Amino acid sequence: MTDGRRSPTPPIESWWRDGTVVAVAFALCLLGGALRVDDTVTPPPLTAYFLAAVSSGLLPARHRAPVATVIATTVCGMLVAPMGLLSTPLMVAPTAISAYSLAVRAERRALAALLPAAALLVAVPPFFETDFSWADTSRLATVAATPLVAAVFGRSTRHRQAYLTVMEERARRAEESRDEEARRRVAGERLRIARELHDLVAHQITLANAQATVAAHLFATRPEQARTSLDELVGTTRHALDELRATVGLLRQPEDTPDTSALTEPAPGLSQVPELLSTFHRAGLAVSMHEDGTARPLPPGIGLTAYRIIQEALTNVTKHAATGGAEVRLVWDRDHVTITVTDNGGGARKAQERPPGYGLIGMSERAAAAGGTLVAGARPEGGFRVSARLPVPTAGRTARRTDGATDREGR
Incomplete structure (x- = not known):
């Protein structure tokens, strides 16, 4: 040239x-x-x-x-x-x-x-x-x-x-524009994989740490329950290793467009939140969940964002709050769903003493990518709050978008 x-x-x-x-x-x-x-x-x-x-x-x-x-x-x-x-x-x-x-x-x-x-x-x-x-x-x-x-x-x-x-x-x-667009897409995809790596593996490692702590505490007094915690710890670490191996394998691919189907199929959503909460229950964190308004199905991208925000917020509670309980609340209105995760531990004071970690940054990036907002900070009555407001497409907009996609596929 x-x-x-x-x-x-x-x-x-x-x-x-x-x-x-x-x-x-x-x-x-x-x-x-x-x-x-x-x-x-x-x-x-x-x-x-x-x-x-x-x-x-x-x-x-x-x-x-x-x-x-x-x-x-x-x-x-x-x-x-x-x-x-x-x-x-x-x-x-x-x-x-x-x-x-x-x-x-x-x-x-x-x-x-x-x-x-x-x-x-x-x-x-x-x-x-x-x-x-x-x-x-x-x-x-x-x-x-x-x-x-x-x-x-x-x-x-x-x-x-x-x-x-x-x-x-x-x-x-x-040609330069195509190369720049390709590099931008690759960088964005790598960033998304890195965010998935943090959300998936960090969550599993936090649960493993909590389960090991519970097993050590119960080992002398209630050995059967300690054995149960150790069995759960084995499953958690095995799952974490699988997630780590899959994600690092994607990052090592030489192609410019890595196949991320292993991370996105099937994509978790709000329907998997009860199972997520049960893992925290077994790790010793009592989590309650409340919903206000009429729940509606979310698109896969927004559903995944909501799931990851709840997962990361509860993981931070387990790591930093030094408390045994947390609350997840979903508030549905006509165009948005508000997800709020609160605790009454001492994580708010610790968060003020250190810069924001990758967890809060990742949650903010996810909310912004989905067209929503996220606010995190200390509660006046004590504890920490993470609140995300995500858009919920109405039935009419969803139908029009589906019809448009069908029409494009037909052409």
Whole structure:
């Protein structure tokens, strides 16, 4: 992919190209010098060799000084008739080549130099031809039109080069945009996996710690219950290892779009909250749940967000609150569901003494991604509160969205 600028031509290649152009122009001038008015061909005179050598030798300067080269070659073309040669397009081949180079490199204003040059090529020769007739008009018009036609081709080449440059730049920007979008998507997916890793594994490790604490406490007095806690601890750690292995395996995939189906199918929702609460009960945290309003099914994304917020909030209670109880409350209204998790422990004071952890940050990010809000902080009466307000699509909007998806699939 180029950067829109023409790379400089290597010197050797430039010499060969200029040498070829000069040789071709010299040969054309000599061929034109051999032509006569009666359409016969004779050996070119010495004046033809001289004029061809001078006009062709000026062509290498067309890269550095295109306007001056056009003027110089035009002057040579004006000398064709005074030197006793026939004015033909072949004799003005160097003028046509320099006009082409000028049109490729110069702006439109500089092309005005071609008009007086063409006029001079037309006006001068008749004064030096003794038997000039109107039959020679077409020939002289062709001579005058030769540099103009060359300039038209040069201008077309300039436009084509500009068009190709623009298209290459657009292709480069489109490729960069695709790469940037791909990197952004990969980064977002990795962040989502990292958030899942924290929510899943941290929850299991916290439960394992609580179960181990309960087993150690009951080991001497109630060994049977301690054995039950240890059995639950084994299951919890096994599940945590499975979650960790699956998530780390996703992160190690070399592809840009890792398959996260292991994390999202099936996606937990509010229907799995009672089972979640039972795991905390077995870990020694008494959790009560209350609902106000009419519960409605949530879309999978919002349901997963609600589940993870409850999970993380209760995990924080287990880790930091130093209390044996917590409360989960769901309040349903027309467009939103409010999830509130409260406790009466001492975690609020500890939270004020340290910066927000990944748990609170992850809950806030989840709520914002779902179109909701989350507020967490100490309660005036003591303890800590996490409150999330998530949108609940109405039946009409859900139906329209479903119909739209069906229509797209049909198309």
